[in-house]
Each structure stands twice: as structure tokens, then as C-alpha cells.
Amino acid sequence: MLEDALVASTLDTALLGGADFAEVFVEDKRNSSAFLDDGKIEELTSGRDRGAGIRVVAGDTTGFAHTADLSENGLRKAAEAASAAARGGGGGVRKVTLERQHASRDIEIETFPETVAKATKVELLQRADEAARATGDSISQVSARYGDSRRKILVANSDGLLAGDDQVRTLFSINCVAIGDTGMQTGRESHGRTIGFETFDHHDVSEMARTAANRAITKLAARPAPSGAQTIVVGPGGGGVLFHEACGHGLEADLVAKSASVFAGRMGEQVASPLVTLIDDGTMSAEWGNFAIDDEGRPAQRNVLIQDGILTDYMYDQLRARKEGRPSSGNGRRQSYQHLPMVRMTNTYITGGEDNPADIIASTPNGIYVAQLGGGQVNTATGDFVFGMTEAYLIEDGKITEPIREGNLIGNGPEVLNRIDALGNDFAMGHPGTCGKDGQGVPVGDGTPTLRVTSMTVGGTAA
């Protein structure tokens, strides 16, 4: 992407102000997307973003500048701007010697997006549209999106690190509207992998379209969701969002350091039911939050955050790790070269349990079965969090019965973690997600087996 010598001289410029640490992050990202709505391909879009972000740390201050101009002159100006922003102390010349590090993934990309004919990408959407509309007469509208990206990054820093990655992501999503006597209802399905177009060899868009359509059709018969405290059973895969919000964010070391997390100061303590082992794992092949190196050049890691209910670690980026004299955990990520990295999750999941999922439902006299979750949000300082249920049913006398309408559930992270009393043996990963923090979005994955929470508050309208 850039010559090693140019990267090194840019770092030298960034360090001229006497900084403690400097970093150059170069990104060249190409993406393409196609959007179908109302039976038509609205347009095919191609995009390209290329540039460098330069970070300079002096004491507790981080200076940052970015540029789309990757010439020697452009990089020098950005390095000077970052150095000035960091307001380092006295000058002094430091020369950086870079050593290239290799981090690899255990999976090869078979079909890079740029090798796939545009007509093939568009045809995928048309096939999905037809399949969704054929699912039932009540399907009144369909929209579907295909997107792919190839993101090449290079990271170099004043510790001498030089590393690169080539990240390919492929995404498909479909939304259906069904119309009936009770008004309109929606159903959604999505699929995303950190690999190329070959993912569609194993995942049929027509099948996903039928799944989305059936979700919308089922909800036409849904009754209002109950209100108040209920026992909740979450289906396999779906519960990842719950942990992402209930404790994932609260285990990010930058929030912990500012005491903005209910999990601050609780290392080694029992913070969850002994059934819970929570892992954040950037190495999971092809999953949505997968990469070879993070956006600070650190190889992806598998980190055990909660072991049998005991808090064992937080997640770290380079900056927070330096302050605490420990290595980064490979969780330094950023949306693009125009953003500073911070502590972010990758693929976050709960390991499988031993219960038969059918037994978990059968042993629940009354409650809610949440088959699909929507997004969520957490207040890390109080631990209160919400997540949406986009497909849910009543459990009556140990059986899944009627569908219920959409709504949010609310709970308190530490309380809910302790109220998990059953964990299935049917672990599955959930849907591709985009995690937002401080205005930056990054791709993340999550997963869980079927699980039961003895009590959470359901935000419906029925008594």
C-alpha cells in the first residue's frame, strides 16, 4: 500500500515533537452494494475510500489527524498536524525501525468480490424478491440489500510494529412486509461473513427470503405483548445481543477506567450465574467480527472475560493497555482511517451448556420465548439495558403458543446475568451486527445456546 520507508519517515515526523508513541494507519477500502425495493433494483453503487490516520500520544494526550492524500507531502502534513494536536513536550529526533509482522487467518478467501460479475450480485436480489413474494399472498412489499467490501489496512507504530490485513466482507439482508386485517407487520433475515461470495454456496438467499417472509406473516396473528416481569427463554443464536449489552460494553477497559461501568473493580468476583462463560474472540473464522489483526496491528485473540460466572478479564486497546502496563487484548478497532481506535468487541458469545433446549421450554410454566432479537442499548454506568424482540411467542404450560407483537425488554446487566438458570446444548452464532460506540460503527458477531432468564421486564401493552 505504501513503501516501508515512507511509513517510517512519516512516523519520524510524527515523533519530532517529543511524543511517547506514534502510529500510522493506512486504509484502502472498496465496496459495492445493490439495493432492491418495490420489485426494482434501485441502483448499484461502487465506493472507494483511501487514506491515512496518524495518531501521536504525548503523556495523557492523543493528537489525531487524517488525510486522503497519501503522497509524501500529504502524510508529512498530517503527521505534523497530529503532533501539534498532541502538544508534546521538548523536541528530539527518534528514528523508528520497522519490523514486519505476519498475522494470518486460518481461512482463504475463495471468491473476491471484484471477481464476481455485477449481474450475478443483482440476480441474487431478484431471486430473493421472487422467493419472498411467493411465500404468501399477504406479502405486500420486499426490500433486499447486497453489499461487499474489501478493506486493506496497514499499521505501523513507533514500537517498530508493521503489520497488514486484507479483510473481505459479504452481507445480504432482506425485509418483508405482510398486510392483513390487523395492519402491517415486518420480517427480516440477514447473513454476513468475513469471506467472499463463496458464502452463498452454502447459504441460499431464497431460503433466507422465505424465512423473513414467514416472520412477517406469522406476526399478522400476533397479539399485544404482555407488560411487566416475565420468565424469558431466548432461542439459540439470538441471545448474543443480550450479552453484548448486558455485560459486553461494561467490560471495555476504557469505560471501566472512567468508572462508567458497573463491572469496574469487580475482577475475580462472581458477576454471573456459574453457567455463564463469556468469550470475545476475534479469531473465529469467517464470523462477522473476525480479522487477522485489529486496527492497531495486534493479532486477533480469543479472550475469556467471564469463566463459570467469575469475572476474569476486561477488553483492552493499545492506549489503555499501555497505561496499565499490560498487552492489548486485540480489541483496538476503528470505523475507518478517519477515526481513532478504541476498545471494541469482536465476536462475543456464551459457551454452550448441557440442557436439552426442549426441556428448557417444557420446564417453563409461563413466559416468553424470544426467537429473534433486534438491536439493543445499554447504560454502562447503571447496567440497565434493553433489547428488542422481533419474533417472540408466549410460553403457556411449558409449550410455545401464540406469537406476540414487537417490543423491548429491559433488565439490569448484573442482575440478569445472575438470573440465568438454564443453558442449552445447541450453541449457534447470531446475525451480523454493527456495534455503535461514540459515533463509530464496527462489524461484530455474537452467539449463544438457548438460555433462560428467570425474570425480565417485558415492554408490552397487554395486562
Add this chain to the structure above:
Amino acid sequence: MTDLLAIAKKVVGWANDDEAIEVVAVHDRDTEIRVYGGEIEQFTASESQGVGVRVIRNNRQGFAYAGSLDEDVLAETLAEARDNTPFGSEDEFLGLAAPDGVAVPELGLYDERVATMDTDAKIALAIDLEAQTLAGDPRISGIESADYVDSISESAIASTAGIESVSRESGSYVAITALAEEDGDTQIGFGFSVGRDPNALDIGKASSDAADRATRLLGAVQPETERLTIVFDPFVTAQFLGILGGTMDGDAVLKGYSLFADRLNDQVASPLFTLVDDPTNTDAFTAGETDGEGLASRRNVLVENGRLNAFVHNAYTGRRMDTPSTGSAVRSYSSVPRVGTRALFLEPGTQSQAELISGIDNGVLIQGVAGIHSGVNPVSGDFSTGAEGLRIRNGALGEPLREITIASTLQKMLGDIQAVGSDVDWLPMSAAGVSLVIADVTMSGS
């Protein structure tokens, strides 16, 4: 300064005879300063630019964008957009916006003091914000973030249909998130102040709002489930209006995604409810002289005294519904123009929030909602969000409440509106805030 219009026109000049081309070119300069413990924690000085090219040929549309304005990139982006064009579906209504004779308002949305203000003065604003918030109340235990942010955005749009539009806007704000602690309970609150000129920022208001919001929730409890009247704080109303706005855009109406599609001229809300989309109001954070297709911004009354009056349109949705564009194309350089509301404003009533509360026997003041995008479905109208706030009893504020949800449907909530406050608050959002009283909402708790 880069001449964005010249760049856009140059690309338009490369159009072939049988194609329509629209080019948007943008240039942004941003400063972001975050302080912590009286020191700068992060200082970002950024400059970015981009170009988006839309090509329509044989009633098919293609698009490409790039984060650069270099000459070779412009040519490559046009070539990519052209290459994408045959893959769009044929649609007779596709076409660019054409000049419609509506005069572009001069709003004076650029204030050069954003550019000329000394960096140290900007840093001082953020440091002052943090210090004032920490000093305001002994229960304030820490600061999660204290930020000063400003931006200067310039853009130009040119097309083969004769559009030539330029805009330049400045903005600045301070925002703070504070932590409060008492008896082992921690709560969080935010405050901000917005201005085109950084000298106009109200540090005192931002810091006292953050401290009030955090401290008044200390000791919050989870109440029992019941139906009652709620009062949305202005910040929450702004989020509510944002969701409603999405149901009134021409695209959603045309494609059957809007629950109001067949309700034009019907009474859809309480007569107290008059909703206007007005990007020509200079008080609005998202005010703009032109829309995403280069047409003049205009004031659109969406709901008048509860009657659904109009939807918003861009050139495409207007053409399909045989009505003019309402100047409501929204876009960034990385997308084709979509349609949407731009600066929503609810006509205020006559009573302050305190006066509204004094008339409520049993209710909740909703200070914040969570999960508004996961629990509100604008197609079905189902509304359910997490919430926190203060109990209202016999006309006065009572104990703080947490871990609750509020639920109803959008359709029902509009009909259940009891009053709109007089306390209009301009927020860094695409809707203004104002207190809003809604009856018969389910509050779920224990």
C-alpha cells in the same frame, strides 16, 4: 479554498449526449477536543472530501462515490457509475431534479468565527465545561466525556438538468456526560449546547443539565406496571418526532411502508398537534438553504391541527405521485438522494413543563428512552422503549424511576396527545424538542 462547484461542473461536462449526470462534491473540516481531568485527552483535526456521481441512462440509474477529489479519482468514479447503470431496473420515473423556480433562501448558516477562533479558546471551553460540571454538585463523581466539536461543511451540486447549487455551513457544540454517585448508586446524565458561533455556546446550561439529569435519578426504583399519562422531556420528543417523520416520507408512502399512506387529509392526531418540517428556520441545527438535489429548501406543514396535510418528496417520489418535490432530498456524497424530513418542529403550546406537570395526578416525566430503534416499528406502529424518569404525583415531581418500559402504538399516541409545551429546545438533531403530554401509555415495571 477548493472550488467545489467548478469540480462538480467539470464532471458534468464529461456527460455523453444520451445520459443525465448529477455530481455532488463535499469538503468538511472538523475539530474534536475531548478533555479529561483538566487535560486534553484527544484532539482531532480533520479535513475530508468526497464526490458522488449519479448517472441515468435509458431509464436506469447507477452510482459511485469516492473519498477524494483528485482528478484521476473523478474520472474513475464517473466510469464506475456508468458501468453500474445497466444493472439498475428500468423505471420511467427516474430522472434528475430540474430547477423549479423556487428562490433559494439566504439563511446565513456560516459563521467564520468557527474558523477564526483560537484553538486554545476552544480547548478552554471544554476544560471549563468539565470543571463547571464537577464543581456544580458534590454528588457528581466523575466525567465520562467532555467534548468541544465544530465543523465547517461545504458542498456543491451540479447536473445536466441545469442544477448549480453551493452551500456552506458552520456548527459547533459542547457535550458532556457526567456520573453521579450516592449511597452506592451510580447514575449518568448528559448536557449540551449548540451554536453556529462557538462564542454563543452556553457552558453553564450544558453543565447544569448534565448534573441535574444524573443527580435527579439517584436512588431510582423500579415501579409496578400500570397505565398512566407520560410527559416526554424535549429531548425525548425530538426522538419521537424523528420516528414519525419516517412515516411521512414519499418513498415510504409509495412503497407501502407507511402506516399513513392512505390517510392524507384524515384526522390522524389530536387537534393540538401541528408538525412542520422547516429547514429554512435558522434556529434548527439541521437548517440548510438547499436539499440533496440542489433545490431550494422550503417549509412543509405535514400535520395541521391533527389533520394529515402532506408528505415530503424528492424529485423521484414527487414525479411518481404527480406532485412537485418539496425540497426534501437527503443524502451524503456516498449515496443517491433519498427522501426524508430535515428539520422537524412541533408547534408549541402555551404552558411550561412545570405547568403541564402541575395538571397531572398520576404520571411519569420521561427523561430518557433506550432502544428506540429496536422497539419501535414504524411500519406496524408498535411502540415500546426502555425508559427512565421521575414519577408525577398530584401535580408535582416525585421519586426517580428506572428499569421501566413505555408502550403504546404510534397511531394511538398521536390521538392521545393532551398538550404540547411552550419550552422549545433546539438540539443537535434533525428535530426540535418540546415537552409533550400523552395519555394512556403502559408503563411496565415489576
